[in-house]
Amino acid sequence: MxxxxxxxxxxxxxxxxxxxxxxxxxxxxxxxxxxxxxxxxxxxxxxxxxxxxxxxxxxxxxxxxxxxxxxxTALDVRENWDVVLRQADIAAVIEGRIAIETEAAALAAQRRTATDLRSMRRALTRRVRGGQTTEECVDADMAMHRTVVAAAHNNVLLELFDGFAPRVRQAMIDMLNLLPARTPCDSDESGNDQEAHAALVQAIADRDSPTAAQLSRTHLTSLKAALA
Structure with a gap:
């Protein structure tokens, strides 16, 4: 007892x-x-x-x-990061992605190397491999987004992204399960999700920071809007 x-x-x-x-x-x-x-x-x-x-x-x-x-040094106890992420709703998770990935995209356009671009393009191709389950597609999508954050060459942003990744993954799976009419890798309003990612990679390749940041923000904002 x-x-x-x-x-x-x-x-x-x-x-x-x-x-x-x-x-x-x-x-x-x-x-x-x-x-x-x-x-x-x-x-x-x-x-x-x-x-x-x-x-x-x-x-x-x-x-x-x-x-x-x-x-x-503080007037309150800091919350455990894993607990915060587990308790966050999908919209809050996407807002966190916007904060991290928009800045990362802008920095990636300034700092990317030829190796970074090859990684992004390989990951972009893997996103649309046929016959993927929702989970497999989300994993491929997360891998592609990570190549963008890695290309920013900012260890703090990459650490935040990696810490965020498990909750982001589950949030994206949950979101796609709420949108059964859409295919896993085609979840935005226009049905051109792969094209949006390709445009982001191209902006980074062109070293166009403002466009890369805007494309990242627009894409992630469309995910949030799809929940409404």
Whole structure:
């Protein structure tokens, strides 16, 4: 039989300390009182205060600076990225793609190499391979979009895209399942999804950043509009 779990003193101290931070007692950048002051205030010993501070530091709320003290770095606990993505609806996921991929397309047009272009064109061809299931087509589409982000040569954007990819994949599958009249790789309003991707690759090849960014935004916005 499952039993009620006791909360440790450190957990309780961390919760009380976090509540005081959230209430505005200390602002971002403020230095906390020392352990000898916080201990009596929280009703615990110094070792428990240290453990509570470690917990909040691990959650991004506090930061310990050697020789300087403990400082407030956030007024709320940062949400786990995977949890945020799992809870996001399809429209929110597409909006995230717009933010990442529009900038990536513009940068790709400035920075792409001949190798990048070959990768994009191979991926573009794989998007329309016959007999694909919805999942296979989405995977091919995601691979093509990743070549564009990779061609931006910005590790932060690529890291964001890769972290986003599993939820994007599921969102795209969900979206296509809501649009049964369309084929998996032909999901936009005009029925010219492959042509839109080809035009994006051509704009990148031409080093036309404004057009590449606009084509990326227009394509992804059309996906969002299809949900309405």
């Amino acid at each position: 499952e039993q009620v779990q006791r909360t440790s003193l450190a957990d309780q101290a961390a919760r009380l300390l976090f509540e005081r931070i959230r209430s505005g007692e200390w602002q971002i950048g403020a230095k906390l009182p020392g352990e000898t002051t916080l201990g009596p205030q929280l009703g615990v010993g110094r070792s428990t205060v240290r453990e509570a501070i470690r917990q909040l530091a691990g959650r991004g709320v506090l930061q310990t600076r050697q020789g300087a003290g403990v400082f407030v």
